[in-house]
Amino acid sequence: MGIVLASRSPRRRQLLEQMGLRDFRIVCSDADETASPGLTPPALVEALSARKAAAVQHAAAAGDLIIAADTVVALDGRVLGKPADGPDAFAMLSALSGRRHQVYTGLTVVCGAQRLTEHEVTAVTFRSLSSAEICAYIATGEPMDKAGAYGIQGRGALFVEGIEGDYYNVMGLPVCRLGRILARLGVDCARLWSEL
Numbered sequence: 267m268g269i270v271l272a273s274r275s276p277r278r279r280q281l282l283e284q285m286g287l288r289d290f291r292i293v294c295s296d297a298d299e300t301a302s303p304g305l306t307p308p309a310l311v312e313a314l315s316a317r318k319a320a321a322v323q324h325a326a327a328a329g330d331l332i333i334a335a336d337t338v339v340a341l342d343g344r345v346l347g348k349p350a351d352g353p354d355a356f357a358m359l360s361a362l363s364g365r366r367h368q369v370y371t372g373l374t375v376v377c378g379a380q381r382l383t384e385h386e387v388t389a390v391t392f393r394s395l396s397s398a399e400i401c402a403y404i405a406t407g408e409p410m411d412k413a414g415a416y417g418i419q420g421r422g423a424l425f426v427e428g429i430e431g432d433y434y435n436v437m438g439l440p441v442c443r444l445g446r447i448l449a450r451l452g453v454d455c456a457r458l459w460s461e462l
């Protein structure tokens with residue numbers, strides 16, 4: 267059985283490798299990520315992950331396992347996706363400064379006729395940020411391809427005062443939840459390690 271990761275995110279690729287799933291193919295999904303108005307953050311990330319999985323199905327063989335995910339930041343229920351430009355990143359980071367927010371990742375795994383979609387949520391608290399350090403952070407380019415305009419795995423870690431839940435969920439892939447879903451589909455990660 268082949269594994270297809272429906273994502274262009276280097277973090278998701280890195281986390282699959284960390285799980286011991288080395289033999290997978292990356293097929294970038296061109297799914298429309300426009301948010302459907304009215305959806306709650308968990309419903310939104312679940313819908314988008316399902317859309318990404320469906321968008322690569324044509325490139326997968328019949329028995330392949332497809333993994334797709336979508337991550338957003340939610341502040342007071344308001345969804346923050348990837349920033350459009352520097353000023354947008356500035357607005358997002360200013361809003362997150364000194365506040366607690368939620369990171370939601372929707373996860374869809376397709377295996378033959380079976381399709382499982384779930385989400386994971388992690389709470390993240392930022393310390394207060396000065397305008398000067400927000401500008402300096404944006405100048406590094408790190409925020410631009412990340413939901414909420416920060417990367418907890420990078421320089422953004424300097425802003426994070428506390429976290430409640432799965433760290434890897436913030437990076438874009440809830441590894442523990444994915445392991446459980448794979449086990450339910452009969453894919454035992456521990457067995458794959460011994461085959462390496």
Ligand SMILES: Cc1cn([C@H]2C[C@H](O)[C@@H](COP(=O)(O)OP(=O)(O)OP(=O)(O)O)O2)c(=O)[nH]c1=O
Nearest residue numbers: 273274275336337412413416417418436437438
């Ligand atoms: C909050 C946060 C997000 N992110 C990233 C994870 C996701 O890659 C990205 C959110 O965008 P997504 O739309 O979920 O994913 P993507 O566009 O990078 O990749 P694809 O759609 O092809 O799967 O933000 C971090 O890397 N670190 C963080 O701390």
